[in-house]
Amino acid sequence: MEENKEEKSRIKIILKWLKDNLFYNPLSSFITILIIYGIINILIPSYQWLFVDSLLNGDAEACRKVEGACLAFLKEKTRYILLGMYPQDEHWRPVLNVFIYLALLVFSRDRSRWGKKLLGLWFFFGVFSFFLMRGGIFGLEFVETDKWSGLPLTLMLATVAITVSYPLGILLALGRRSKMGVVRLLSIGYIELIRGVPLISILFMSSVMFPLFLPKGIVINKLLRAQVAIIMFISAYMAEVIRGGLQAIPNGQYEASDSLGLNYFQKMRLVILPQALKIVIPPTVNTSISMFKDTSLVMIIALQDMMYTAKGAMSDPHWLGFSVEAYIFMAVLYFCFCFSLGKYSRRLEKELDTGLA
C-alpha cells in the first residue's frame, strides 16, 4: 500500500514536470512533438548508418555494396589523414609530439601552475617539438617541412598563431589607443588593412606573389610564409578584441594609477591589462576557435593540414567515393578541439570572475 502510494506520487511528479516543461499549452505541445519527431528522424537513421549498416572490414568494393558508413575507409586512411606525408618509419615523432602537447595542455589547465616556470616549459617544448619534427640532430632523420602534415601541422599552425598573435595584439591595441600620433596611425593602418582583406588573399599573397618579389635563388620556406601570414591576420583581430577590454576599464582606474605615480608601463602591466584581459576572455577564445578552424584554409596553398590530407585520402583511386565518412571524421575532430577550448574558457571565466562587467 505504502509503496504503491509512493510510486503514484512519483508518477505524479513526472507527469507534472512533463506538463510544466513540455506540454504547457497547445503550442508548446506541438513544438515538443515536432522536436521529438525530428530527433527520431535524425538519430535513428544516423545510428543505423554508423553502427548497423556500416562495414568495418573489407575493401572499397565491399564498402560500396553496403548502405551504411564505410568504416573500413577510415580504418585504412586514419593514419594518413592524421599524419599525412610524414615518413611512415618516423611516425612516432609527430605522435609523441601531439601527446606531449596534449599533456602540457592538460597540465596547464590548472591556474595555480601558471607562472614563469610553465612559460619556460612551453618555450622549451616549442623548441623541442620543432627539432623533433625536423630531425637532423641526435641521429634523427631529417624531415623537411614539406612533409609535415595532418593533425600535428594543424595544431602547430593554430597554437603558434594564437600564442604569437596575443602579445602582438596587445601591442597593437595599446598602440591604437596611444597618444603618440605615429604609433596610433601605424596601428590603425595595420589593423584596418588586415581586417579589410580576407585570410585567403593574405595566404595567396604569401604563397603566390611573395616568392616572385624575392631575389633569385632565395626561397623562403612555404610553411613559414603561411605561418607568418596567419599570425599577421589574427593579431589584427586580437588587437580589436583587446581594445574592447581596454575601453571597458573605467576612467577611474587610469586616473587612480596615475595618481599613484605609476608610469605608463607600470600602469598598463599592473592595473589596466590584468583587468582588461580578464574581461575579454570570451571574445579571445572566440577568435582562437575561429582561427583554429581557419587554419584549414591553408589547404588552398597546398599546405597539408588535416583537411588537406583528408582530401588526399579521398582521392586515392582505390578508395574513391567516401567523402561523407572523411568529412564527418573531420567534423568530429574539429569539434573535439573547439569544444574543449570553449569549455575551458568558461571555466577560466568563472575562476577569474572579477565582478567587474
Next chain:
Amino acid sequence: MKIVLNLETVNMEQDLINSKTLRIAAIVGSFVCSSAFSGTIDDIKKKGYIQCGVSGQVPGFSSPDSKGVMKGLDADTCRAVAAAVLGDSKKVKFTQLSAQQRFTALQSGEIDILARNTTHTLSRDTALGLNFAPITFYDGQGFMVRKKDGIKSGKELDGAAVCVQQGTTTERNISDYFRKNGMKMKAVIFESRDETLKAYLSKRCDVYTTDASGLASERTKLKDPQNHVILPERISKEPLGPAVRHGDDQWFDAVKFTIYALFAAEEMGITAANIDSDAIQKSTDPNVQKLIGNTVGNGKSLGLTLKEGKKEVSNEKWAYNAIKQVGNYAEIYERNVGPNTPLRLDRGLNALYTNGGLMYAPPIK
C-alpha cells in the same frame, strides 16, 4: 567551405588562371626568372633529387596511397625523369601544389618540373613562360551514360538531359557541341561535383559530362560502375603534359626525351621485365640498341652524365634506367589509369599511333 573545395575542381582552374592578377604575377615572374635558371641539371645533381610539382588530389594522376607514397601517371613521369637523369627513380621529391600556385612554384624555382595534369595551351607556353614536354595524357570532355540506355555515340544524345557542373568551361563546351550537331539538350546545372553525380544517379538527367579522366574517377564511386559507359567522343582538347621553365633547353630536352623513350620502349616491346633479357639486350634492331644505350651516343648528345667512381662519365643508360625502374608508357598507363585499375580508362587517344592513338616518339638516335 564549399567555395574552397570547389576551387580545386579541374575546370575552374582554367578560369582562375585567366584571372588578371595571376597573369600579371606570372608575367612579372617570367621576367624575373627568365634565363636565371640555366643549369637545372647541375642544380639537380648537386642537391641529389628532382623536385616535382604535383596535385596530390587527382586520382590516377597523383594522389597519395595509404602509406603516403605518391601514386599516379604524373608521379611516375617524374620518377622516370629522375631515373634517367640521376639513375634512381627514388630520387624525386614531390611538392603538392594547388591550381593557383603551380606556375609560380615553377617560375620561382621551388620545383624543377611541373607534372600536375596541366593542359598545354598557347598562353601558358608563352606568357606563363613554360615549355611543355610531350603530352602524357590526352584528356577531353566526354559523356557518361547508363549502359541500358543503349547509347553508343554522342551523336545519339538528341533531346537528352545533361548533368553539368556550373560555371565551368564544361558548360560552354557541351552547348557548343549540341548546337554544332543540330541537337537539342536540357542542361541540368549543379554547383559541385558530388551534387552533379548524385543528380545523374537519381536519374534527373541521362548524361553526365566532364573531362574523361574525371568521369572515370566519378564512375568508380558508383555502386554499379559496370552499368555505366563513357562514350568515345571527346568534345574538348585537354592535352596534359609535364612542363618546365623557359630558358633551360638542356633540361627541357632531358625531360622531353625521357618521355619519348617511354613511348619508344612501348613501340619496341621493351618492358621493365624484359629489358635485361637476351631478346632485348642482344636485339639486332639498331634502334633498340640505341635506346637501351648499348650503342652509345644518345646520352652524350643529351649532355647527361653520371658519377662513376670519381669521374663524370656520359650517362648512356638514361633510357634504360627509366624503363627498367618505372616501366614503358603502356606499363605506367596500365598501372595508374588503365582498364585494370579502378579508373578503367581505355587507351583511346593515348594508344600508340600504330594502334590508332596519338602517342608517337621521334627516332631516338
